[in-house]
Amino acid sequence: MASHFATPTAAPAQTGVTMVEAIRQAMMEEMQRDPAVVAIGEDIGAYGGAFKVTDGLLAKFGRERVIETPIAETAIIGAACGMSFLGLRPVAEMQFIDFIACCFNQITNFVAKSHYLWGAPVPIVVRGPSGGGVHGGPFHSANPEMYFVHTPGLKVIYPSTPADAKGLLKSAIRDNNPVLFFEHKYLYRRIKEEMPAGDHLVPIGKAAIRREGRDLTILSYAAMVHTSMEAAEQLAKEGIDVEVIDLRTLLPLDRDAIITSVKKTNKLLVVHEDTKTGGIAGEIAAIVCEGAFEDLDGPIARVTAIDTPVPYSPTLEEYFMPNTEKVVAAARELAKY
Amino acid sequence: MSQPLTREQHLNLYYYMQLNRQLEERMVRLFRQNKIVGGLYSSLGQEAVSVGTASAVEKRDWIAPMIRNIGALLVKGVPPRDIFTQHMAKYTSPTKGKDGTSHFGDLKDLHIVSPISMLGDLIPVMTGVAMAGRYLGQNIVALTWIGDGGSSTGAFHEGLGLAAAQKAPFVLIVENNQWAYSTPVSRQVPVKNLADRAVAYGIQSSIVDGNDVVAVFNNTKYAVEECRAGRGPRLIEVKTMRMRGHAQHDPAEYVPKEMFDFWKSRDPIVLYEKFLTDNKIWDAKTKSELDAKIEKLLDVDQQFAEDSPMPPPEFAAEGVYCDGCHDISAEFKRPMSEVTPPGSGIDITYKLSDFPAGMGDAASVLKSANGGHSQHQKPQQKPQQHADAPRPVLHANPARQPNTVQQAKPAQPQPAPRPAVAPVPPKPVPPIYPEDEFVEPERAAEPEGPRVPFGRGPKDKAFRDTAEAKVYSRVQKGRNSAVPANGNSKNFTPKSPAKNFSKSGGAKSFGKQGGKSQGKGGR
Known part of the structure; x- marks a missing residue:
């Protein structure tokens, strides 16, 4: 240096x-x-x-x-x-x-x-x-x-x-x-x-487990991590124990963290605010199919924004964006498998 | 102030132009033998531009060539074998086969930034190089080239705008070779000289005959010195001609035959050979020695390239990221205390004195506008003079010049101080395009004579003085009339209150959770 x-x-x-x-x-x-x-x-x-x-x-x-x-x-x-x-x-x-x-x-x-x-x-x-x-x-x-x-x-x-x-x-x-x-x-x-005190560094390319759980994994990043956490708390009241993983880095992706969690919970829901087609959920689904297909107990689900530009009016934007209710509903469906 | 060229400098100019040409002639043969992978982009007829400009920068200076500026690479110290191996996609090439043609660079020793096919992109990049060099106290100049075609890109405008705003030590060579692939300049740009555009950026410019290597060298040298003295950036339009198609596949049938004939008669190497002979700078023996040296070097390097292996296929997967393979460090040549707190601290409050003419100038502009006049003021201020300039070939907007001035003494010998030996006086140039292809509303009433595309005004002292006056005061005007802009339409502040987080308290508990799982994230 x-x-x-x-x-x-x-x-x-x-x-x-x-x-x-x-x-x-x-x-x-x-x-x-x-x-x-x-x-x-x-x-x-x-x-x-x-x-x-x-x-x-x-x-x-x-x-x-x-x-x-x-x-x-x-x-x-x-x-x-x-x-x-x-x-x-x-x-x-x-x-x-x-x-x-x-x-x-x-x-x-x-x-x-x-x-x-x-x-x-x-x-x-x-x-x-x-x-x-x-x-x-x-x-x-x-x-x-x-x-x-x-x-x-x-x-x-x-x-x-x-x-x-x-x-x-x-x-x-x-x-x-x-x-x-x-x-x-x-x-x-x-x-x-x-x-934290001092020269606080976080490594690039490492995901973080935000909440440990046994029944289902929610993978997310950015603001949707918070939405997923709220959903996880609601689901906990229904007896569904959700693991929430914050990707933090999208490139390079922490493949190990994804595979490890899926092997543990056997169910995967990906939540992101980006639009659906071509969003990272598709890539993660492929990674899981390549690395943990036989560990899956249900289809890989995703909750994302709809495939439109981001609309302006609050009612339209609300419809466009994922939110806690949408995540809870999707997780509930997935948990039934 | 530049000195007359030494004999060695003259011979070097010849050597590199001839090396450039012979190297490319060999590559044409290799192309026909299917030994070149991909395209081959000839710089035939433009050697004086690459060699003359690159010879004017120092080793510490940075250049970013375009694909045809092979001569510039050679001058900067790239061996011909690198050009051969690049074109043949060999493992021994500077990019080890990952890119072809002259697409390679060298950050550490030669200070060359690699070309990119998206033309114009190197202009902001080299502006950054210039700014970084200044910040580090290295006193370097950054120089890049752009074609007549590339001068229409957005990156050209954005880069030149930033360079001008930053007064960066940056020289832009606008290499007007008349054709952007198959589209002539007249179909791209509604100004007669691409250098006209410099006025709009508030920077100095000049126009030079691109087939006169000494003129190109002197002009660039002057621009580089101006930049090094903190008076940059500068733009030089170099008028030349692409003597082949866009690449080898293109027979260039769209070029009028007369145009090729005219420019062939002005071949930069033939002109320079004559100049060297007429001025007794060399003799036949020197020429044959230089030619033999070139021949020998190219023999060895071509053989090296032909004998070199192709890259191993799996090499394709390597090198996307720098995983510590490069040691990145900045070389500061100024006191660190100037750039670190507290020495770097400033008072950020803007004052009226930050706007040089205060509000008075804005008021006079508005008054003039209300009077029904154009806001473009007639030049009033006396321009600065660069008495020490060897060829301060300042350029003014020709649309504002009476035609008679432009044509005054087109073939007059150069009066300004020049190298010990005078270069070939420019010949009168016949028209290349029909006059009606140019839109020149302000000149409509002027009688038109035969058009002189270059070698006019700048070589005539009377013209030069007027031109200088106009350019300087127009530039000054542009700066003074700056009215503080209103807010930026991009500004936006989110107003809506938090919805989800506030009511659930998730954020707070989440924070703890996040902190706790920090260390073991990822497993």
């Missing part, structure tokens, strides 16, 4: 830390630790980002390390990529992750392929607010993770808790590969959690 690293700050344990605060802490600590870490994006400076995630960075680190750009996502990713060629570790913000579509080419054709083709690692992080449930409408609510899960060369992280968000973002910044870091905006300020 380069000698310019500062000593990691020995942050004390804190209570009541939100997702926004956790992500900000991760960036602060990494920028403090390593001057090769820079932030780049739209309105991330004086305003502190559309959701205030980068609030305070500019005053502390200056304009050379907190780079405000024109509204030009291709330029943001391209520049981040170019900076990484000189050993920097840029963290690029998409103001809303929906706008990542504007730089899709730059990410999938250049960033993702550089190491494989010509041995050029691209240690950048692309992070931004994603997900629905906040009535943001069709261009501010997307879950575009699967476009990138289908792109070899990238890593895709989608955390569900503040502590994971902080630990995974710090790991992502230190990773030598391009990492897409999705932040569910519904969770930004709605959940608070105790933050």
Whole structure:
């Protein structure tokens, strides 16, 4: 490791830390630790980002390390990529992750392929607010993770808790590969959690068991982990003991965790907020068929958003999204096998 | 200020142009023998562009070539064997067979970023390289090329916009070879010179005859020095001609024969050989020695490539991720205290003085608009002068120039300080396209003479001074009239209250659960 690293700050344990605060802490600590870490994006400076995630960075680190750009996502990713060629570790913000579509080419054709083709690692992080449930409408609510899960060369992280968000973002910044870091905006300020002390790192590519159970496994990630947890508590009252697994990282996927849990409970329900066709549930079903087909006692079920754009009106969005009731109903059906 | 070229520099320019051409001639033969995998993209007739531009950067500088800039790779230090093995998809190639053609790079030694087929994408990437070099205190310049075709992409616009906003030490060579595959420039871009567009980005530009390698070199050298002095970015339009089809499969029957004939008479290597002879820089013996050296090098490298193995099939599965195979570190050449707190801290409050002309300028623009006039102000300010420039070939929008100025003394010898020996004076150039293919509303009343696509204005001092004045003040105007924009329509703050979490209390208990299972996650 380069000698310019500062000593990691020995942050004390804190209570009541939100997702926004956790992500900000991760960036602060990494920028403090390593001057090769820079932030780049739209309105991330004086305003502190559309959701205030980068609030305070500019005053502390200056304009050379907190780079405000024109509204030009291709330029943001391209520049981040170019900076990484000189050993920097840029963290690029998409103001809303929906706008990542504007730089899709730059990410999938250049960033993702550089190491494989010509041995050029691209240690950048692309992070931004994603997900629905906040009535943001069709261009501010997307879950575009699967476009990138289908792109070899990238890593895709989608955390569900503040502590994971902080630990995974710090790991992502230190990773030598391009990492897409999705932040569910519904969770930004709605959940608070105790933050472990010190240089808190969470490994990329490892799922977490959120609730142990015997009867049925629910696999999920991001905001739907919380929905699944609520469903699990309701189902517990009905005598169905549900195991909830938070994938945390979608690429690389923790196959071992999936197979182990299915072998234990013999039933699998996948819950995600992404739309159904081409969502990760299909991939997980294939993994289970390849690795634990004979352990299954029932069909692999899925609860997902319907195959439409994210609608705007609350009644429409409610219909579009998975929720606790839909998860409970699907789990109940599956438990009957 | 650049010096006249030394004899060695002159001979190097010849050597690399000829090496470029002979290498490609051999690859055409290999292609016909089915030894090249995939396409072969010729740079015949464009060697002066690749070699002249790349010769103007230093070893520490970074380049990102396009597929035809093989000459630039050679100048930067890539051996011909790498080009042969790449095209033949051999295991010994820089990408070990994972990509072909000139699609490879070298971050550590040669500072070359690999080309990508999605044209324009390298412009923001090299802007990032330039910004990182500046941040690290390395005093480097980043240079890349784009064709007339690629200049229409969104990445071109986004990248150049960011480079301009950041004042990045970045040089963009717009290689106008007249054709984007089968589409002529006139069908892509409604401006006469692609360099005209630089004005809109608020950056300096120039136009150069791409078949005059010394002119290309001097022009690029000047741009690189400007960037290194913190006056970047810069754009150079290089006018040349693609003398083959888009790739080997394309016979280019869509190109008018007269066009090929004209450009063939201006072959950059033939022109330069004559220049070297006329100015007694070399003799027949030197030429034959250089040619023999090229021949020998290519013999050895071609043989190496032909003898090399193809990659083992299972190699396809390797190298998607960097699992510690690369040591990534940034080389800081400035005090660390400048970039780490508290030294890096700033006052982030914007002040009126951050907007150079304050509100006064905005007011005058609005007043002018209300008076029924165009908001485009006539230039008033005296431009900065670069007295030390060898060829400050500033370029102005020709649509705003009287035609007579453009045509003034087109064949006049170069008055500006040049290399010890003067280059070939440009010949008058016959029209290439019918005049009506260009849309030039502001020039409609002007009588039209024979069109001179290049070698006009910039070589004439009178024109240059006027042009400089106009460009500078237009740029200045663009900066001053900035009115703080209103909020961004993307801004959005979720307002709806929590639904599920608040009532069940799941979040709280969940937090504990999450913390507890942290360490054993995944099993």
